Every structure is written in structure tokens, then in C-alpha cells.
Amino acid sequence: MAVITYLWHTGSFIPSQTHPGPFDVADSWRMLGDAYSNALPLHLRRFESVAGPLPAGFVLAMRQLFTPGDLFPRISLTAGELRLDIRPAPPARPVTRLTYALAPDPRSQPLVKGPDFPALAHYHTEYQVDGTDDTAIVDSSGAMVETTTGALVAWDGEALVLPTGTALPSITLHQVTRRAAALGIRTETRPLTLELAAECPVWFLNSLHGISPVTELHTPTGIIYPPGNPHTATWQQWWWSCFHKETARD
Structure with a gap:
């Protein structure tokens, strides 16, 4: 198509x-x-x-x-x-492999989707490692804020960890945090560092792929393999179950 x-x-x-x-x-x-x-x-x-x-x-x-x-x-x-x-939708990505680059933030309007598409595409071309799916955007301290196409969260035990920094208001992230609140899951905000990613499960989130666990993080010094979250499949099934026909809106 x-x-x-x-x-x-x-x-x-x-x-x-x-x-x-x-x-x-x-x-x-x-x-x-x-x-x-x-x-x-x-x-x-x-x-x-x-x-x-x-x-x-x-x-x-x-x-x-x-x-x-x-x-x-x-x-x-x-x-x-x-x-x-x-546009035709590509197949949903069950897992995500990320590039981590210590590169300048390409975004000029991080809170608005659209104006930064050319800059993000250039960033992707310039820094993304072959065989990975997306590239993380990092702050001045090296902590990950989001990626060029989606949000990131981590799990520290039973706590949902949201990155610090300025990022696009992600709809999928909003859905995840709302469900976490409904389930009584504690939510924290702190830097999503490489050290945290090495110890805690990390999820990529967007409205095209839903919840996609990060299985590899390609850094300048090697590959980090974040651990899995035993509840990932349940959360993925929940997100896909949210699809339905909208009622008419004028």
C-alpha cells in the first residue's frame, strides 16, 4: 500500500x-x-x-x-x-535494540511533535548503530530522556521509573502511568542512566509498537543487556486490548 x-x-x-x-x-x-x-x-x-x-x-x-x-x-x-x-503500518516490534550516543540534543521543540522531524532524522542517520532500531537522546549528564521516536521507562523492582528531562508528552507513556496508578504501583522520576539500564528492565513506548522491552543498548564502549520484566507480556496484552472502534466525533 x-x-x-x-x-x-x-x-x-x-x-x-x-x-x-x-x-x-x-x-x-x-x-x-x-x-x-x-x-x-x-x-x-x-x-x-x-x-x-x-x-x-x-x-x-x-x-x-x-x-x-x-x-x-x-x-x-x-x-x-x-x-x-x-500510511501502511509496519509490523509491531516485539523488542527494541537501542543506540546510546553521547551526542548533542537535536531537538529545538521537544514538547511538540513535528517541527523536529528533520533534525531527528539527521540524528538517526548520524549516530544510529547498524542493527539497532532507534537512538536514545541524552541530557548533558548522559542520562537518557527519550528516543527519536518514543518514550523510555525503567522498572526498579516494583517501581516504575520515569526519566528526568524534557520529553514529548507520550500518549503511550500516559496510558502506562495511568494503569500503574490504578494498580497501586509506585512511580518515581530519576535519571535513566546506563548504570540503571544495566540493572533494571527498560521499556520503549510509542503508539506504533506499544510496549517494546529494550533488550540491547549499544554504547560507545560495548553492549548493555537490560534484564527482562516478568510482567512485560501482561502489560503488552493489556495495551493491545485497548484497541476499539471510536464513536463518531464531529
């Missing part, structure tokens, strides 16, 4: 060319089967927090364009133009 792009114009979607970016703001999420999505209202809310309210009829018209199958739609705003890219 090729990428199909639409431009929102005078109250409806019309076919358009894919915009190369950069974007003022963008958001994306995985869809399964016959238009099943996971936390779509949260993605739309994050987009609207920067772009402003979506036009009347936008979401309903968007939903009618989705075809059955595994999709990875993206909405974006550039120079006042709203676009929808309907």
Missing part, C-alpha cells in the same frame, strides 16, 4: 501530494483491522493543544477514509494547511 495524502480544503478532504515537512505540528497512531484505534482522542487532543481545534467535520470525514488493515495515519499542520497521510 502506498501513502495516500489528503488536504483539508473548504470543509472536506481532497487528494494531495505528500508534504515533505517540516511540520508545525503532527500526530500519528496505529490502527488495526476495521478502523480499530487506541487512545485516538488523546492523540487528537495533543494535536489540538498546538494546532487549535480541528474544523467541524474533520474527524468524521477522516474516519470515513480509513480502509481495513494495519494503518499508521498522520495528521499534520503546515502553514495553515491541514493534511492527512494514510
Whole structure:
């Protein structure tokens, strides 16, 4: 399936060319089967927090364009133009292998998804080790903040550890912390260092792959193998069970 792009114009979607970016703001999420999505209202809310309210009829018209199958739609705003890219979703990644590079933070707007896509792509090309899936972004102390495409958390015993530093408000991270709170699991915030990753399970989180345990962390001096979390499969099953058909929203 090729990428199909639409431009929102005078109250409806019309076919358009894919915009190369950069974007003022963008958001994306995985869809399964016959238009099943996971936390779509949260993605739309994050987009609207920067772009402003979506036009009347936008979401309903968007939903009618989705075809059955595994999709990875993206909405974006550039120079006042709203676009929808309907893209095929790659297979979900069961585990994640990360590159750890002591490199300058490429982000200029870490709290907004979209503007930094070109810088993150360059960072990925410049530093990512062959055979790994993503590259960590580190702060001035060397602690990991997030990756170029997702959030990171660790588990210290029964405590969920959130990294320090400024990172994109991750929808999947929000879901995980909300479930942890509902289960009475303690949440802590502290630097996600290499030393912590060597001793504690680490998860990669995003709306495309869900919960993907980090099995390898490729550093300049060798490979760290974070231990596994015995509850990972249960959490993964929970996240995938959150997919459902959204009710109509105008």
C-alpha cells in the first residue's frame, strides 16, 4: 500500500501530494483491522493543544477514509494547511535494540511533535548503530530522556521509573502511568542512566509498537543487556486490548 495524502480544503478532504515537512505540528497512531484505534482522542487532543481545534467535520470525514488493515495515519499542520497521510503500518516490534550516543540534543521543540522531524532524522542517520532500531537522546549528564521516536521507562523492582528531562508528552507513556496508578504501583522520576539500564528492565513506548522491552543498548564502549520484566507480556496484552472502534466525533 502506498501513502495516500489528503488536504483539508473548504470543509472536506481532497487528494494531495505528500508534504515533505517540516511540520508545525503532527500526530500519528496505529490502527488495526476495521478502523480499530487506541487512545485516538488523546492523540487528537495533543494535536489540538498546538494546532487549535480541528474544523467541524474533520474527524468524521477522516474516519470515513480509513480502509481495513494495519494503518499508521498522520495528521499534520503546515502553514495553515491541514493534511492527512494514510500510511501502511509496519509490523509491531516485539523488542527494541537501542543506540546510546553521547551526542548533542537535536531537538529545538521537544514538547511538540513535528517541527523536529528533520533534525531527528539527521540524528538517526548520524549516530544510529547498524542493527539497532532507534537512538536514545541524552541530557548533558548522559542520562537518557527519550528516543527519536518514543518514550523510555525503567522498572526498579516494583517501581516504575520515569526519566528526568524534557520529553514529548507520550500518549503511550500516559496510558502506562495511568494503569500503574490504578494498580497501586509506585512511580518515581530519576535519571535513566546506563548504570540503571544495566540493572533494571527498560521499556520503549510509542503508539506504533506499544510496549517494546529494550533488550540491547549499544554504547560507545560495548553492549548493555537490560534484564527482562516478568510482567512485560501482561502489560503488552493489556495495551493491545485497548484497541476499539471510536464513536463518531464531529
